[in-house]
Amino acid sequence: MARIAGVDLPKEKRIEAALTYIFGIGFYRSRKILEKAGVSPDIRVKALADADVAKIRSVLDSDYKVEGSLRAEVTMNIKRLMDVGCYRGLRHRRGLPVNGQRTRTNARTRKGRKKTVAGKRKK
Helix, strand or coil: CCEECCEECCCCCEHHHHHHHCCCCCHHHHHHHHHHHCCCCCCEHHHCCHHHHHHHHHHHHHHCCCHHHHHHHHHHHHHHHHHHCCHHHHHHHHCCCCCCCCCCCCCHHHHCCCCCCCCCCCC
16 A cells, blocks of 8 residues: 555545545646656556555655645635635624625535524515
8 A cells, every 4th residue: 555645645546536535635736746756647556566655755845835745825815814814804704605605595514504593484
């Protein structure tokens, strides 16, 4: 089992799909990493040689911010918005959608379960 950036990659998947299990790496970036490392995207994780894993690790360390450092940066960006008191920061603080979505009917993921309010009935 290959362990890259603190994440255990699934053995049976192709390496280009398995790299997307790392926070901050999507399919496009996965392809670019493999291209720079000189590793075939068709190879399965269980068939990777230690040298290939080392190449992928070195490309990740030198060129990309992933996992812990990326999560910390995102968290700090959100905290900065909240500290400044801008509109987006206030939406984060209140647990509401940030990017202009409607909240009258939807937004249940951000708002949580419905809280029924008494006396809110149409006349």
